Amino acid sequence: MYGLRFPEEDVSTATMQQLRGKEGARVRRLYRAHAERTGVEWSKRDYDRADFSSGSAVNQALSAATTCLYGIAHAVIVALGCSPGLGFVHTGHSRSFVFDIADLYKAEIAIPVAFDIAAADSEDIPGDTRRAVRDAVQDGQILARCTRDIQRLLLPEGDDDVLEWNVVRLWDGGTRSVPAGKAYDDVEVPW
Secondary structure: OHHHHOOOOOOOOOOHHHHHHHHHHHHHHHHHHHHHHHOOOOOOOOOOOOOHHHOOHHHHHHHHHHHHHHHHHHHHHHHOOOOOOOOOOOOOOOOHHHHHHHHHHHHHHHHHHHHHHHHOOOOOHHHHHHHHHHHHHHHOOHHHHHHHHHHHHHOOOOOOOOOOOOOOEEEOOOOOEEEOOOOOOOOOOOO
């Protein structure tokens, strides 16, 4: 998982504590860099789950953008038939794998979008953030990348041909698996 976050480095011998510290430092650097880029005042990540509007504009946008990424990651994980609770970095939560996967794209999508929205002095931070995340996800082809990243994490190397791409299969109620998206009204059903 950390190998995907730090592709230029060998992280195979680092402890989880070292990796988490490295990730925390990377994210703090990104916050500072985007604050400088946009001119948005930044002190720390601070939010109250029970009171969204009490946070600063950038913290509200970060919460909204991150929530969008969680939803996207969750949808891809479930669509691939994987367990959202399977955690590599995050553990002990029913959505641990969702958090792990979403974190792969947070630096590219959520953080820059949040600072851009905060700099624009938006009157609709949640709505503008959702639309900006949607556009960034489409532009960055995040759905396809997310699918590949999950498969890379879970499938053994060299098993690229295990899945038939773009074919969803259905069980026919008997012993066959049939392609979905086809009208079977003209086919005689064996039962």
